[in-house]
Amino acid sequence: MxxxxxxxxxxxxxxxxxxxxxxxxxxxxxxxxxxxxxxxxxxxxxxxxxxxxxxxxxxxxxxxxxxxxxxxxxxxxxxxxxxxxxxxxxxxxxxxxxxxxxxxxxxxxxxxxxxxxxxxxxxxxxxxxxxxxxxxxxxxxxxxxxxxxxxxxxxIPAFPMDGGRVLRALLSFKFERHVATRIAASIGQLLAIGFVFIGFFSNPFLIFIGVFIFLGAQGEAQYAQARSLLSGYTVANAVMKQIPALKTTDTVDSASDQLLASQNKNFLVVDHDNVLGTLSRDEIIRALREGKGAESIEGFMDRDFLSLQLNQPLEEAWTTMRTKQKSAAPVFSGSTLVGMLDTENVAEFLMISEATKKD
Known part of the structure; x- marks a missing residue:
């Protein structure tokens, strides 16, 4: 880490x-x-x-x-x-x-x-x-x-504390999970405002706790909302079929050229249809800062990449990517490479889904 x-x-x-x-x-x-x-x-x-x-x-x-x-x-x-x-x-x-x-x-x-x-x-x-x-x-x-x-x-019944999760679990016996999360988050934010208010008149440390709780509750509510919007979809609904690919013979400089020439922030490193790793914008920038632009991208790519299936639930894939801190992952149909999923594309899918549901 x-x-x-x-x-x-x-x-x-x-x-x-x-x-x-x-x-x-x-x-x-x-x-x-x-x-x-x-x-x-x-x-x-x-x-x-x-x-x-x-x-x-x-x-x-x-x-x-x-x-x-x-x-x-x-x-x-x-x-x-x-x-x-x-x-x-x-x-x-x-x-x-x-x-x-x-x-x-x-x-x-x-x-x-x-x-x-x-x-x-x-x-x-x-x-x-x-x-x-x-x-x-x-x-x-x-x-x-x-x-x-x-x-x-x-x-304390507020995210991100354990009490917030206990409250959500209890509410989930009656409500859907995303609704229970929203209720628990709202209660937590009310408590947070109370902590901040009291903190101004007593212990300033309560202000820090209040802000911490408020932001934690907000983040949990947004996460639950995102999962709710992704529910019912598969990776196929958000996959990038035009694969931004690089070869191990490519240098960091050539990868940076592709970064500038396109809107892609993540690349698959492939040998024909065999995926060898992924390369992110951050990894390219880090290599350039180290003065290694002329070197092969092979030394900077992430070999411990996550593989997804086309029919895999999108919510599950997104959650796994967040947990494993992967910004991109190759997508397969069986053993055949068919595309790539990255977090920015999922974010765009979320915005479209939210806009569609409001109509």
């Missing part, structure tokens, strides 16, 4: 940490130094954050393993300064299954807090529960409280 460091695999799922995580560590060191803390306390603070993000990883793993139960794969888990993201290939369509997957993450935090409670109770760690100022003396109590907070925060 771009700008991320691999931490290895857990239960067969690749775990990444984004480089911006270093900003969080740097901020913790700065804040602790400003408060006059010594080196030991600073190291304990860093260790606490790392332990907390281990809990976040387990939270995301809960989602991933629950999804695996319904034969849904997880591409990866990425840790960010604001939390973690489990990149599921798709969300369950059945309300009951989505409910299980959405609840699995917060349940992990509840279990962690539940395991810490008897330990602290027996050791007397709850006698003087003060987590307003962290130190190595209240490490476990702080960890328990933060896990409870994570569970509660994630259950």
């Amino acid at each position: 771009k700008y991320s460091l691999s931490l290895g695999r857990i239960a067969g799922i690749q775990v990444f940490v984004h480089w911006t995580f270093l900003i969080l560590i740097g901020y913790i060191v700065y804040a602790n130094l400003k408060q006059g803390m010594d080196t030991i306390d600073i190291l304990w603070s860093i260790f606490f954050i790392l332990t907390l993000f281990a809990c976040v990883t387990l939270h995301e793993l809960g989602h991933a393993l629950a999804a695996r139960r319904y034969h849904i794969k997880t591409a990866n888990i990425t840790l960010l300064p604001i939390g973690g993201v489990a990149q599921l290939e798709s969300m369950p369509e059945k309300p009951k299954e989505e409910l299980v997957v959405a609840l699995a993450g917060p349940l992990v935090n509840v279990v962690i807090a539940g395991l810490l409670f008897p330990v602290l109770s027996l050791s007397g760690g709850l006698d003087d529960l003060d987590v307003t100022r962290f130190s190595h003396h209240n490490f476990l109590p702080s960890l328990m409280v933060v896990n409870i907070w994570l569970a509660v925060f994630n259950m």
